[in-house]
Amino acid sequence: MTGPLSPSLRPRDPGHGRHLLLQMLRVRRLEERCVELYSAAKIRGFLHVYIGEEAVAAGVLESLSADDTVVATYREHGHALLRGVPAGAILAEMYGRVEGCCRGRGGSMHLFDAATNFYGGNAIVAGGLPLAVGLALADKMSGRPHVTVCFFGEGAVAEGEFHESLNLAALWDLPILFCCENNLYAMGTALVRSESQTDLALKAASYEVSAWAVDGMDVLAVEQAARTAVDAVRSGAGPHFLEFRTYRFRAHSMFDPERYREKAEVVAWQARDPITLLRSSMEENGQLTADDWTQLQSEAESEVAAAVKFAESGTLEPVEDLTRFVYSERRAP
Amino acid sequence: MTGPLSPSLRPRDPGHGRHLLLQMLRVRRLEERCVELYSAAKIRGFLHVYIGEEAVAAGVLESLSADDTVVATYREHGHALLRGVPAGAILAEMYGRVEGCCRGRGGSMHLFDAATNFYGGNAIVAGGLPLAVGLALADKMSGRPHVTVCFFGEGAVAEGEFHESLNLAALWDLPILFCCENNLYAMGTALVRSESQTDLALKAASYEVSAWAVDGMDVLAVEQAARTAVDAVRSGAGPHFLEFRTYRFRAHSMFDPERYREKAEVVAWQARDPITLLRSSMEENGQLTADDWTQLQSEAESEVAAAVKFAESGTLEPVEDLTRFVYSERRAP
Amino acid sequence: MKSSYREAVRAGIRDALQRDPRVFLMGEDVGAYGGSFAVSLGLLEEFGPERIRDTPLSESGFVGAGIGAALGGMRPIVEIMTVNFSLLALDQIVNNAASLLHMSGGQFHVPLVIRMTTGAGRQLGAQHSHSLEGWYAHIPGLRILVPATLEDARGMLWTALEDPDPVLIFEHGSLYNVTGELDDGAGPVDIDTAAIRRPGGDVSLITYGGTLPAVLEAAEQLADAGVDAEVLDLRTLRPLDDDAILASVAKTRRSVVVDEGWRSGGISAELSARITENAFYELDAPVGRVCSAEVPIPYARHMEAAALPSVERIVAAAREVTGNGG
Amino acid sequence: MKSSYREAVRAGIRDALQRDPRVFLMGEDVGAYGGSFAVSLGLLEEFGPERIRDTPLSESGFVGAGIGAALGGMRPIVEIMTVNFSLLALDQIVNNAASLLHMSGGQFHVPLVIRMTTGAGRQLGAQHSHSLEGWYAHIPGLRILVPATLEDARGMLWTALEDPDPVLIFEHGSLYNVTGELDDGAGPVDIDTAAIRRPGGDVSLITYGGTLPAVLEAAEQLADAGVDAEVLDLRTLRPLDDDAILASVAKTRRSVVVDEGWRSGGISAELSARITENAFYELDAPVGRVCSAEVPIPYARHMEAAALPSVERIVAAAREVTGNGG
């Protein structure tokens, strides 16, 4: 674990702190609701929630501008939400409704949104990395000052695609930020059983990519690291890699009986819940009143409640549309 | 380049030196003959010769015992020969004759020989690495004290298979020696244009694999390094990686117009011809007389001449056998 | 003894591990996690981490390592979590596993078994719903098994391990929870022949694996409508059991192939072509095909259902070839 | 103007680079080496290393990067040196390029062109002789082009680049040295229709790409034997031009598919199945198939020749379906 066990998180001002707290709360509430909805059979397929890891998406996405590009994994509800995809469109997608961000065709693992440059949503571990390299290449070749941020789990590091992508990005000096969400497990496989070298920032550095590790439970540390890296990437300093040390509090998916880890380990990490950490520090620092907290919670609650309502009232794509979009309906612009 | 430009090569005794000289000469003469035979249309398909790199195979294979396992690439005539595959069987293979080591089905890129545990011959760059990992795994699981040696070019390092294989070997602590033949080019792609990190031993070390670089033009240095590594691997010290810095004096294949490098560079490297280096040192040290040299040359010459004769008199596999060996003709033992 | 398909596969793996010390199981999360579909649950405790070997996410690497281990005298069972991820290992499967024996002039055989889950139907979306077993059947040098029953789920593995050549076993994800009676001593089964799961005289319904239950159900409905369907379970997609296929069609003169793969260039095309080549003058109707819609499989339940072969579509196709418009 | 197929491909690439600044060529050794088959020779000097972009040996990586670049608004031409190496990139092709549009509900199209050399006949052995274009044609979301003529070698590329979806172009290695006349101003060609390369009334010989020359030669020999063969060049394997195929067969009532791919589950099976489904009652004989032997292609010249479709085998198959025993 990086950083002190109880860092003293001090946002630059109360508004900023409350904003980050709200962002994390929005994800937390959405994910908790997803779990409930899965149990109620409203959501099907595979469902992977992000509970415990919210600080990573919140901190990183905070550092991007609207024209930047995001590529994520199957554990991406939070990334989509914080990138600006409406909660309703996300939930409707998981309901399989045409009002979903992919007409209900993608589901939980395949959220996409052109409006926010959110390129998914990829259910093949490490499958998004080469794609992100190409998106960054397009920016660079077009002279656009954008940054591509690519999220993936530490499990992806073992795949050949990780290796090929880091090398290409470094060779071509591309404007890309690799964000490794190291939650210590790939399904049931602990990092020490999947990597001979468990210091992932060190691994990334072997590609001559600037890399460092960050306490992924400290949203301010995440934000600061991401901002530094994004600024560097944007200014032409080439690809960067950040390892966020985090933990998932829940099972890998709704099918995971969690045989591979001790309850005590989970509890220990829960003591570093990123929301609690920020909330407590802010309370101690006098940056957050009980009213503030109630207010933030209800804001997150009501957003999610409205989203559920939206999804519930969604409609089904006509079956006749099944073969639409296998190929495009128009020529390329 | 590693090591002094003109190392003083001093074999432990004249016999040892002459043996290594002969091994390199055997490969050199075989390869020269292959080029001639290709021009005479006796050999077809793709042909990749090893001229200039002989010290690597000679030094490494010297350090193995008969039960060890070898995996190589499409540039493997020399490895096959020095592993003990008869020159006649190698040439007959390239002639497409049934007397060839693969009945004429493999050709230059696919020499295999069960008798010497020579597992090819692989025309997919990096395709042999996972295979070698598995062979080493079988040895380890069976408690056999064997070492698997896997040769590949520096171009293979960019492939995902390299990454996955090194990690697996290290994670499982397998008895395998990775031998990277760094001849600076992958077809026309110079190392600096294929790897963001050009220090390959350092790259390998990032998998927690013991790794070092060796002057691949100095056969004694190669042999010593290989012996040290093989002994370590055999004694249970886990996977090792050696980078041999070498150079191919000829084109990549018979189709390569060599547009990507300067003639002067080739000439500079030819000044470090591994055969000349050893020969000159031994002459200076009084370990090799003019007669010795003539004798070694004629030994190599006559072996190759006999091999050509063998290949020329070879016969064709009956066409009716085409579909044999798609599946085995017997149940597994 | 009551058993699920999942338990039958597990029993087959356990049999193999007990019978032959060269056998080991390797793949992602086969051990500590208990198997992503709980197939290998408990085996780690029974056989230890050397023989129930968790791998990192490195499909090409560990499939290649399985090939190497087979060359080295072991009898590996490599589990690729699902067929979808096997695309990452395709070079190793095609260029090494399937080619080594021929290319080495008969010297190196590869006694490797690769198991994977296949198929759609569980709302997993485009990247997790492929049915590529028929596609794999295009590759010479491979043997392709598609167990549909509890007996086959348990018994094919051992026969596959005795085969000196690489065998791929595809387990349809929707079958794992199917339960039935399985003889306690159920053992190896042959992997060379197709099996008639329901005899009949009017039309041959030819299928395998995950669609067998729907085809049997369709046959029942057809019986009610006066069409006596024969249901042929291919069991092996490469090599196909031509004799059984042609014998059934010779009897019924009409056939429908049901395959969850995409239609164009799927195994259904090969069956149609073979039947027509060999029985053209005996056929009363062209071979029918019921396949998946040629789309990346969508998530939404109604759209996914529309994409996959259904009892309804099978019945309709059988009625069409038998001229029984219903 | 006299041109080789190689020069025609190069002219097509040059046209595209000149026409559209978003176009770039990326692949192994396309630049400094001059292209492994000398296709891109000279383009580096003309367009510079940004647009003639050499890549490391990382097929999955740079194909995926091509997909990303296409998503990002570029028009990449990705060269995979040969189809054999494309297996390493198959996950990216199937799970990303072919699926993104559908899976995103129509939001993200992938205007990517992937070119690769295919085919055997040059004694390159099992790992360098695959003909997998028919296999790729199984995948929804891809368009598969197989230029057999100089016009198509030059003209298909631009049309492919204008297509908003991923297009794979397979160039048969044995065609690069074929020369002929090519109009200096030869431009884009349609990629939707098959072409009759020789009209005839007795039998339809259906083929594409590398086997077109052998089929035309066979048609000449058949003419001498009194069989008037029509030669249909498919040009596109996905989607198939059903109209043209069925129109030809409606006329001839007999057909032979010639395909260098392996027989079982190849594109020839799909053609056979489609023709039979649509024209069963008009056919005078079952559809014939001339394919490669189902073996990893051997190195020895005589063995390789025995494995591949030959003029002799094509003639024999045509005689068989036309009842002209010769």
Ligand SMILES: Cc1ncc(C[n+]2csc(CCOP(=O)(O)OP(=O)(O)O)c2C)c(N)n1
């Ligand atoms: C190529 C591939 N192999 C296997 C899987 C099955 N799988 C889904 S998620 C997962 C674990 C990934 O772990 P990690 O990358 O650490 O991400 P996390 O789930 O921890 O966020 C596995 C093995 C997959 N989706 N893709």
Ligand SMILES: Cc1ncc(C[n+]2csc(CCOP(=O)(O)OP(=O)(O)O)c2C)c(N)n1
């Ligand atoms: C996967 C794959 N991609 C591309 C090729 C084509 N190719 C054959 S050899 C070669 C260069 C390999 O260079 P390196 O690994 O350095 O070995 P060297 O030829 O220098 O010995 C390439 C690109 C191939 N055989 N396999």
Ligand SMILES: [Mg+2]
């Ligand atoms: Mg993880």
Ligand SMILES: [Mg+2]
């Ligand atoms: Mg090299």
